[in-house]
């Protein structure tokens with residue numbers, strides 16, 4: 001509140017700040033400087049016990065057999081039909097302890113139910129962990145000035161557990177932007193303001209300011225939002241996550257039979273970008289609008305944003321695989337139809 005937050009959204013049954021009142025300033029700070037985000041809503045589902053490794057491989061259709069302690073991986077979690085349930089980042093803390101850093105859907109219930117149904121010796125819980133993201137080209141200098149130069153050697157998604165002024169944290173190279181940066185996983189919620197102020201002070205020389213997972217940057221960069229760009233039928237192949245699915249994982253991985261079938265038949269839809277006509281920020285609220293080609297519906301526009309760098313309205317299209325980059329389409333919105341052109345993702 002002290003930072004002037006003026007908009008929030010709900011995510012994982014919690015409130016996430018979404019604006020501090022200056023969207024364009026917040027965007028350029030991320031692109032050119034450094035921004036700090038309260039993303040405590042990215043809850044951790046912890047799997048702990050002798051069967052934690054087995055459970056995580058049953059939940060995630062990505063081969064985790066070579067995942068090392070201290071390593072993170074982006075893993076699709078699917079149901080038995082191969083439909084995406086969540087797209088967490090997995091953090092391997094120990095041979096018998098993993099975190100699933102989840103997007104907006106309840107994986108605690110799911111993991112607990114699968115563990116009990118399979119008779120596994122593992123405890124599923126939601127520990128007191130709240131990530132704080134530091135993102136942008138100057139993030140590395142800020143985080144190194146707090147924790148030391150070792151953070152510069154962290155590989156993407158790798159992390160190390162440490163502490164700062166008695167505050168227990170894990171520092172990871174990760175975050176929901178393509179501008180580079182870190183996430184500091186706070187392991188004691190009562191010290192949130194203390195940690196925030198440490199980062200804020202260390203960031204002063206670099207012009208740090210508050211922000212949030214930035215909608216414009218993530219669309220430009222082609223990052224998927226589970227639940228925003230996916231519906232109740234979306235499988236990982238449809239939303240460019242096929243590279244995170246390993247079809248050779250053991251047969252007891254939830255959904256793997258369905259995913260093998262979908263891979264063999266070929267998915268029906270794919271995710272492309274769409275650049276809309278016009279060079280004024282769109283006022284209409286786009287969300288899952290019909291996309292038509294030659295007068296027939298071919299799919300949906302799952303998000304749309306004004307791109308500050310492209311000076312165009314852009315969005316993601318979840319469309320029939322018969323639609324290809326370069327195709328002209330029409331998007332149906334409340335204010336009337338608007339023309340657009342399909343393209344590959346990412347935009348930038």
Ligand code: THG
Pocket residue numbers: 042073074087088089101102103104131174175176177183223224
């Ligand atoms: N941070 C943490 N947890 C999270 C998110 C986060 N959980 C949910 C959600 N966000 C997960 N979504 C993503 C999606 C993409 C990436 C990170 C989180 C990402 N992707 C890179 C890319 O697409 O180029 C690289 C992925 C790879 O190739 O392995 O970074 O933000 N804690």
